[in-house]
Amino acid sequence: MGRAPCCEKDGLKRGAWSPEEDQRLADYIARHGHPNWRALPKHAGLLRCGKSCRLRWVNYLSPDIKRGNFTADEEDLIIRLHQTLGNRWSVIAAQLPGRTDNEIKNVWHSHLKKRLEDGLKPAADHDAGGSGRQKSRKQAKARSATVDARKRQTSPQGQSSSSLTCSTVTESAAAVSSSPSDNATITGASHGHQLVKEDTSSSEAVTDNSFLSSTDVTGMIDLGATDEDLSLAMSSSSNWSDDQDFWIKMLQEGGDIIDLPEL
DNA sequence: AAGGCTGCCAACCGCAGTGAA
DNA sequence: ATTCACTGCGGTTGGCAGCCT
Numbered sequence: 001m002g003r004a005p006c007c008e009k010d011g012l013k014r015g016a017w018s019p020e021e022d023q024r025l026a027d028y029i030a031r032h033g034h035p036n037w038r039a040l041p042k043h044a045g046l047l048r049c050g051k052s053c054r055l056r057w058v059n060y061l062s063p064d065i066k067r068g069n070f071t072a073d074e075e076d077l078i079i080r081l082h083q084t085l086g087n088r089w090s091v092i093a094a095q096l097p098g099r100t101d102n103e104i105k106n107v108w109h110s111h112l113k114k115r116l117e118d119g120l121k122p123a124a125d126h127d128a129g130g131s132g133r134q135k136s137r138k139q140a141k142a143r144s145a146t147v148d149a150r151k152r153q154t155s156p157q158g159q160s161s162s163s164l165t166c167s168t169v170t171e172s173a174a175a176v177s178s179s180p181s182d183n184a185t186i187t188g189a190s191h192g193h194q195l196v197k198e199d200t201s202s203s204e205a206v207t208d209n210s211f212l213s214s215t216d217v218t219g220m221i222d223l224g225a226t227d228e229d230l231s232l233a234m235s236s237s238s239n240w241s242d243d244q245d246f247w248i249k250m251l252q253e254g255g256d257i258i259d260l261p262e263l
Numbered sequence: 264a265a266g267g268c269t270g271c272c273a274a275c276c277g278c279a280g281t282g283a284a
Numbered sequence: 285a286t287t288c289a290c291t292g293c294g295g296t297t298g299g300c301a302g303c304c305t
Binding site: 054 | 290291292293294295298299
């Protein structure tokens with residue numbers, strides 16, 4: 001039977017979006033919303049497939065998107081959620097208002113994953129294999145935050161990240177997550193479980209139990225989020241409770257994860 | 264100064280889930 | 285109950301920019 005392709009490939013543009021296309025898409029959605037992604041490009045006069053339009057909107061043009069580097073709190077949260085949920089980026093993104101799954105995925109693969117891996121390695125490994133190239137990788141990693149900031153400031157949205165609390169990628173999570181054994185930490189760190197924040201505006205010490213409670217998601221989301229952000233995040237993760245229960249059950253039954261790690 | 268290497272981000276691809284007909 | 289269209293998700297990749305040798 002076969003699934004029809006999401007769109008005819010012929011005559012459709014691919015690759016990077018031009019400012020004009022962005023403008024068209026944003027204007028159209030502002031006026032009409034996006035009840036039907038498939039029909040949208042035709043109505044908006046775009047030579048793109050609906051899928052591409054949706055992706056562009058969701059990951060880049062939507063006004064809900066927060067620009068700028070990830071804060072240390074956000075990074076910590078991603079690490080924690082990933083340890084519990086795995087690569088379920090959309091669920092993780094739902095807990096980080098203004099962040100997209102794609103962005104989180106990229107950050108994970110480019111920064112956080114490596115940082116965790118580095119943290120897990122014995123120190124000798126770093127030195128023994130410490131070629132100049134490896135050194136430069138780390139330096140490049142440290143640079144990346146600066147590069148990101150530069151790139152994002154030139155984005156079509158033109159939103160400055162200056163109002164955000166920026167963290168360089170190198171600073172915090174190594175301490176946060178450099179336990180010698182990933183899994184051991186996950187299952188073993190059963191005390192405390194507080195997400196320590198220097199910025200006490202978000203204040204609530206987030207316990208794992210509160211995280212695991214399907215009725216108390218908001219306590220975890222609070223990274224300076226507004227009520228609108230929270231409701232948005234909640235609505236966008238409407239399956240969260242069921243979903244979460246399912247995974248928690250699975251993980252607990254499997255004995256993989258009893259509790260969230262202390263970071 | 265130039266080429267190579269690396270990292271990052273945006274975008275694409277294919278599959279799965281869901282709801283309507 | 286089945287089929288089909290549509291949306292959403294996660295994995296992957298290409299292009300670009302910066303640093304290092």
